[in-house]
Amino acid sequence: MPALEIIAVGTELLLGQLVDTNTPFIAQRLADTGIDVYAAHTVGDNRARIATAISAAPDRSDGVITCGGLGPTVDDVTRDGVCDALDTECERDEVTIARMEGFFASIGRPMRENNRKQADVPRGSTVLENSRGTAPGFIATRRDGKFVACLPGVPHEMETMLAEQLLPRLRERLKTDERIVTRVLHVTGLGESEIDHRIDDVFRAGENPKIAVLAHRGVCDVKIMAKARSDARAAEMIDPVERALRERLRGHVFGSDGTTLPQAIVELLRARGWRLAAAESCTGGRIAAAITSVPGASKVFAGGVVAYEDEAKTVLLDVAAGVIRQHGAVSEETALSMALGALRRFRADVALSTTGIAGPDGGTEEKPVGLVWLAAVWPGSKRSVSTNFPGDRDDVQTRATQATLSLLWGILMSEEATIHQSRT
Amino acid sequence: MPALEIIAVGTELLLGQLVDTNTPFIAQRLADTGIDVYAAHTVGDNRARIATAISAAPDRSDGVITCGGLGPTVDDVTRDGVCDALDTECERDEVTIARMEGFFASIGRPMRENNRKQADVPRGSTVLENSRGTAPGFIATRRDGKFVACLPGVPHEMETMLAEQLLPRLRERLKTDERIVTRVLHVTGLGESEIDHRIDDVFRAGENPKIAVLAHRGVCDVKIMAKARSDARAAEMIDPVERALRERLRGHVFGSDGTTLPQAIVELLRARGWRLAAAESCTGGRIAAAITSVPGASKVFAGGVVAYEDEAKTVLLDVAAGVIRQHGAVSEETALSMALGALRRFRADVALSTTGIAGPDGGTEEKPVGLVWLAAVWPGSKRSVSTNFPGDRDDVQTRATQATLSLLWGILMSEEATIHQSRT
Numbered sequence: 051m052p053a054l055e056i057i058a059v060g061t062e063l064l065l066g067q068l069v070d071t072n073t074p075f076i077a078q079r080l081a082d083t084g085i086d087v088y089a090a091h092t093v094g095d096n097r098a099r100i101a102t103a104i105s106a107a108p109d110r111s112d113g114v115i116t117c118g119g120l121g122p123t124v125d126d127v128t129r130d131g132v133c134d135a136l137d138t139e140c141e142r143d144e145v146t147i148a149r150m151e152g153f154f155a156s157i158g159r160p161m162r163e164n165n166r167k168q169a170d171v172p173r174g175s176t177v178l179e180n181s182r183g184t185a186p187g188f189i190a191t192r193r194d195g196k197f198v199a200c201l202p203g204v205p206h207e208m209e210t211m212l213a214e215q216l217l218p219r220l221r222e223r224l225k226t227d228e229r230i231v232t233r234v235l236h237v238t239g240l241g242e243s244e245i246d247h248r249i250d251d252v253f254r255a256g257e258n259p260k261i262a263v264l265a266h267r268g269v270c271d272v273k274i275m276a277k278a279r280s281d282a283r284a285a286e287m288i289d290p291v292e293r294a295l296r297e298r299l300r301g302h303v304f305g306s307d308g309t310t311l312p313q314a315i316v317e318l319l320r321a322r323g324w325r326l327a328a329a330e331s332c333t334g335g336r337i338a339a340a341i342t343s344v345p346g347a348s349k350v351f352a353g354g355v356v357a358y359e360d361e362a363k364t365v366l367l368d369v370a371a372g373v374i375r376q377h378g379a380v381s382e383e384t385a386l387s388m389a390l391g392a393l394r395r396f397r398a399d400v401a402l403s404t405t406g407i408a409g410p411d412g413g414t415e416e417k418p419v420g421l422v423w424l425a426a427v428w429p430g431s432k433r434s435v436s437t438n439f440p441g442d443r444d445d446v447q448t449r450a451t452q453a454t455l456s457l458l459w460g461i462l463m464s465e466e467a468t469i470h471q472s473r474t
Numbered sequence: 475m476p477a478l479e480i481i482a483v484g485t486e487l488l489l490g491q492l493v494d495t496n497t498p499f500i501a502q503r504l505a506d507t508g509i510d511v512y513a514a515h516t517v518g519d520n521r522a523r524i525a526t527a528i529s530a531a532p533d534r535s536d537g538v539i540t541c542g543g544l545g546p547t548v549d550d551v552t553r554d555g556v557c558d559a560l561d562t563e564c565e566r567d568e569v570t571i572a573r574m575e576g577f578f579a580s581i582g583r584p585m586r587e588n589n590r591k592q593a594d595v596p597r598g599s600t601v602l603e604n605s606r607g608t609a610p611g612f613i614a615t616r617r618d619g620k621f622v623a624c625l626p627g628v629p630h631e632m633e634t635m636l637a638e639q640l641l642p643r644l645r646e647r648l649k650t651d652e653r654i655v656t657r658v659l660h661v662t663g664l665g666e667s668e669i670d671h672r673i674d675d676v677f678r679a680g681e682n683p684k685i686a687v688l689a690h691r692g693v694c695d696v697k698i699m700a701k702a703r704s705d706a707r708a709a710e711m712i713d714p715v716e717r718a719l720r721e722r723l724r725g726h727v728f729g730s731d732g733t734t735l736p737q738a739i740v741e742l743l744r745a746r747g748w749r750l751a752a753a754e755s756c757t758g759g760r761i762a763a764a765i766t767s768v769p770g771a772s773k774v775f776a777g778g779v780v781a782y783e784d785e786a787k788t789v790l791l792d793v794a795a796g797v798i799r800q801h802g803a804v805s806e807e808t809a810l811s812m813a814l815g816a817l818r819r820f821r822a823d824v825a826l827s828t829t830g831i832a833g834p835d836g837g838t839e840e841k842p843v844g845l846v847w848l849a850a851v852w853p854g855s856k857r858s859v860s861t862n863f864p865g866d867r868d869d870v871q872t873r874a875t876q877a878t879l880s881l882l883w884g885i886l887m888s889e890e891a892t893i894h895q896s897r898t
Contacts, residue, residue: 062686062697064511066502067656071493073516078490087488089523092497092514095686099513122667123687124677156862162667182865204689206869262491328759328780334766335752335759338780342758345834345867353786355779356752356762362777362820366790396786410769443769 052224053086055107059118059128060203061094072117072208076201083217084229084277095119100131108196112224115216118203120185122164132190132198133172140170143177146186153184178215183207189219197223228277231284235272235295236305238456245270248298252291259291267445268452269311272299304459311455312340312347318462319350319400326458327398328354329367329388331379332406332422336451352396357388367391378417380405382434385423393427400428400461402454406439408446422450426457433457475701476648477510479531483542483552484627485518496541496632500625507641508652508701519543524555532620536648539640542627544609546588556614556622557596564594567601570610577608602639607631613643621647652701655708659696659719660729660738662880669694672722676715683715691869692876693735696723728883735879736764736771742886743774743824750882751820752778753791753812755803756830756846760875776820781812791815804829804841806858809849817851824852824885826878830863832870846874850881857881 056076062068070092077087088111093099100119107114119128133140146169154161171177171188178187180202189199199216201208220226237245242265246253249272253261259276274291278284296303304314319326328337338354341347355366360379363369368391369384377383389403406422413419418438425434435457439449480500486492494516501511512535517523524543531538543552557564570593578585595601595612602611604626613623623640625632644650661669666689670677673696677685683700698715702708720727728738743750752761762778765771779790784803787793792815793808801807813827830846837843842862849858859881863873 062688063498064501064514065505065654065656065699066498066500067697068688069493069495069498074487074490074493076490077488081489089518089527090488090516094513103513121689123670125686153864157864158862159665159668162671164670165667182869206691264491330759334771335754335762335778335780338759339763342780342782343868343871347758348782348836351782353780353782353790354759355790356759356766356777358766358772358775358777359820366777366779366819395790396783412772444767447767
């Protein structure tokens with residue numbers, strides 16, 4: 051298996067002011083592509099040290115990927131370090147200049163001389179276009195045929211360039227004939243240890259495919275990784291394992307290979323022609339933001355109300371003042387009434403609501419920080435759940451959002467099943 | 475100033491399955507102590523590669539700190555790598571064995587042979603006691619007097635050992651009397667290259683304090699880093715540079731040292747006793763979510779409406795159907811009318827609105843993807859802006875949210891200025 055080294059460039063990384071998430075991201079994508087990472091390094095924005103690190107790495111491995119230091123400021127010196135390491139000079143890439151002029155014209159800002167510097171690449175490099183920013187990347191080749199590929203340090207720019215520009219070229223260049231194919235099942239409504247317990251026998255069945263469980267807040271990924279010489283062979287190895295896992299996690303797998311819970315929900319809503327509304331208190335707009343992050347959400351999302359104050363719950367969601375007075379703003383009754391109000395106001399087919407105490411203040415002994423009531427209503431039916439979420443304000447808001455979306459997904463799936471049954 | 479290198483040990487780091495937060499933590503503490511980090515590295519659980527990395531590092535610097543690979547399992551081989559690098563052997567530390575026996579007795583678990591291995595340290599090392607786990611760390615010395623310090627990889631064990639055991643010894647050993655103090659200014663409404671242009675002369679004025687500019691989407695950080703013998707001396711060096719930077723970035727610095735734009739806004743709203751409302755279309759709840767992520771937002775945030783459909787704009791925000799018909803949903807008129815509707819419905823003191831085309835679909839020649847109208851209204855005044863944001867759906871939504879918050883911040887600041895003037 052070919053092996054590369056990764057060099058992250060940035061003085062702020064060596065000062066500990068920024069956590070380097072680029073290196074693990076690149077490492078993960080390389081692993082998926084069947085490329086080992088021999089070692090990783092971090093150097094400051096220092097031309098000589100960058101050059102030294104770049105010179106040394108390909109002696110141990112097949113090449114090196116750097117990220118960071120391609121920006122327009124005087125402390126961005128990666129391209130100079132590469133030139134020193136390869137004993138060459140930079141030349142201005144005119145195609146990039148033209149693209150940058152278009153970009154600056156479109157945002158109505160002047161293009162300065164320091165921006166032009168970003169179009170300088172080592173002589174003879176292959177330019178890697180930056181579809182999400184100005185600084186292009188490049189692949190430069192040493193005299194011995196080993197390469198130095200340079201990516202920008204801004205994560206979303208780097209991620210897109212890696213996927214679209216660099217990995218296809220590495221696959222060809224390194225002729226990786228063994229690849230690691232990964233399929234990921236996304237699971238909601240089950241904790242990591244519960245998943246672990248349910249899939250234990252599948253887990254122990256073999257080393258290839260290998261299984262790994264990764265927990266985020268409120269969602270778990272189950273990864274199936276197969277090493278094989280072709281995608282087709284890998285798929286043959288993965289398929290039976292996937293079937294076994296889906297069997298054991300039935301009713302909880304909402305998607306695979308990068309599908310998000312909001313995407314799965316938008317798809318299910320679209321399939322049945324339903325429109326969604328949201329009435330949020332403690333989640334403060336996160337449910338609406340999650341749904342509207344999905345392209346095409348406008349077809350299934352009617353809208354939402356962030357009713358942060360009690361008065362807003364009354365005025366915009368028709369929650370009776372007496373309900374709040376009697377049961378409190380954080381109660382099952384208020385949650386259901388909020389959802390019903392949103393359902394009617396937006397003339398939606400299903401509506402969600404949240405009301406809770408995100409903290410750090412506002413908790414009492416009876417209703418502590420982390421207590422959240424969620425509800426969903428749709429014509430003829432309703433659901434409500436209360437949970438005490440652990441963690442800080444961000445944890446509570448994130449987990450409450452996930453739990454509410456998870457509730458909706460379960461409803462859409464179970465109803466689907468009913469319709470499906472009645473048809474067959 | 476003395477300089478060290480850091481080596482993180484762990485194959486899972488090179489597979490990208492774990493983000494290394496230990497290195498930035500150690501780097502930050504070293505900076506505070508007046509020790510530079512020359513470079514950082516990551517190697518897998520491989521004895522030979524660990525030894526090679528440890529041998530090379532002290533040639534460039536005063537010593538090396540490793541973390542990880544001190545556990546009881548067969549793939550924990552850091553101590554062996556150190557022995558190879560220093561051409562010595564391990565010996566069992568009996569004090570540690572006694573401590574471990576006490577620890578296992580206290581938790582009622584048997585102590586196994588692989589646990590004993592954790593008490594092995596290179597001959598002649600100084601043992602660093604682990605007050606939060608079993609594996610001790612150690613400082614071993616090379617023949618030339620340079621050192622290798624090894625810490626465990628479990629973050630809370632590492633952090634305590636670093637603070638209590640290692641740093642006091644490094645201070646003495648390296649006779650550090652210098653420290654690096656950092657102040658960060660957070661800037662909105664100016665791009666990285668525009669900032670660079672404005673502060674160029676301050677930037678070039680000297681190496682200490684050093685200045686660095688870091689861009690996120692819609693926000694930039696300007697860092698001022700001073701090396702000095704005391705915090706007081708560092709502050710004296712930073713203060714005039716900060717004043718010069720604030721002067722050149724006037725009207726764009728919304729906070730310092732970690733303040734977020736929503737935090738700055740919540741603080742300004744609180745200071746003048748104003749309540750905010752939001753009417754969001756293309757930002758889909760992100761403005762409300764950003765504001766409500768701030769603890770205490772409930773005191774200044776009345777609520778919001780996510781009016782994704784035209785009908786919602788009419789029903790919940792009182793936008794006249796004729797306005798949408800005549801000017802379109804994405805127009806200055808609709809944006810202003812949405813904001814006004816939110817102001818009235820929530821009886822707020824200031825209201826924001828967004829309406830635009832986040833994409834990927836829905837763009838036309840006249841109104842392309844990325845076009846967003848933002849507005850703010852408050853009693854007696856209003857502002858509206860249109861921008862063409864570059865990038866994908868997420869970019870457009872993120873940048874539109876930042877721009878709207880930036881608009882509000884500017885309003886709150888200018889009004890503050892007015893009030894301030896009228897008082898003096």
